[in-house]
Amino acid sequence: MNINYDKQLEQIRSRIGTERPQLLLHVCCAPCATACLLRLIDLFDVTLYYANDNITSPDEWTKRLGEVQKLVRIVNDGLFEMKPAVPVKLQTAELRPQRFFEAANGLEEEKEGGARCAKCFELRLADARDAALAQGFDYFCTTLTVSPYKNSQLLNEIGLSLQTDAIRWLPADFKKQNGYNESVRLSNKYGLYRQHYCGCPFSIPCDKNSTK
Numbered sequence: 076m077n078i079n080y081d082k083q084l085e086q087i088r089s090r091i092g093t094e095r096p097q098l099l100l101h102v103c104c105a106p107c108a109t110a111c112l113l114r115l116i117d118l119f120d121v122t123l124y125y126a127n128d129n130i131t132s133p134d135e136w137t138k139r140l141g142e143v144q145k146l147v148r149i150v151n152d153g154l155f156e157m158k159p160a161v162p163v164k165l166q167t168a169e170l171r172p173q174r175f176f177e178a179a180n181g182l183e184e185e186k187e188g189g190a191r192c193a194k195c196f197e198l199r200l201a202d203a204r205d206a207a208l209a210q211g212f213d214y215f216c217t218t219l220t221v222s223p224y225k226n227s228q229l230l231n232e233i234g235l236s237l238q239t240d241a242i243r244w245l246p247a248d249f250k251k252q253n254g255y256n257e258s259v260r261l262s263n264k265y266g267l268y269r270q271h272y273c274g275c276p277f278s279i280p281c282d283k284n285s286t287k
C-alpha cells in the first residue's frame with residue numbers, strides 16, 4: 076500500500092513552531108525546485124544542494140546549475156511568488172561522473188524508472204545526507220518527487236533508509252497538490268530552461284515530454 080508522504084510533510088509542517096528547521100534540499104534542476112520551494116520556504120530555512128553526478132555532460136550539468144543559480148536570485152530578490160523569511164542558499168557538489176557510471180554499471184539498458192534509477196537516487200540522496208549530516212542540518216530531502224516520471228514511494232523509502240538519529244529525512248511527495256503543473260507554470264513564468272531528458276546519457280533520447 077502506498078504511503079501518503081505528502082500528508083506526512085503536512086503533519087511535520089503543522090508541528091513547526093517559531094524555530095525554523097534547517098533543511099538541505101537536494102535539487103535536480105531549477106524547474107523542479109520551483110514548486111518545492113513554494114511548499115517549504117515559509118517554514119524551513121532551505122539550502123539547495125546541487126549534487127548530480129548522473130548529469131555526466133559537463134555542459135548540461137553547468138547549464139542546469141546556472142538555472143538553479145538564477146532561481147535562487149529570483150527568490151532572494153523578492154521576485155518569486157513566495158518571499159523567504161531568510162535567503163535561500165545554494166551549495167554545489169563537484170561533478171564526478173565516474174561515480175554515476177560505477178553505480179549504473181550493468182544497468183545501462185534499464186528503462187527509465189528501473190533499477191538504474193534506483194541506484195542513481197541512492198547515489199544522490201546519500202550525497203545529500205552526508206552533506207546535511209556534516210553541517211548539522213535538521214533534515215535532508217530532494218526535489219525529485221515533483222516529477223511524474225519519478226517514483227515518490229521509492230525516493231522516500233531510500234531517503235528513510237539513509238536517515239540516522241543525527242539527520243532526518245523529510246518525507247515529501249511534491250507532485251501532490253498539483254506540484255508538477257505548478258513547476259511547469261513557474262518555470263514558464265520565470266523563463267527557466269526545462270530539459271527534455273532526465274540527465275544521464277542513457278536517458279537520451281527519450282520522450283520529448285520526459286522532463287525531470
Ligand code: SF4
Nearest residue numbers: 192195273274275278
Ligand atoms: S534516467 Fe534519470 S534517474 Fe534514471 S539513471 Fe538516468 S539520470 Fe538517473
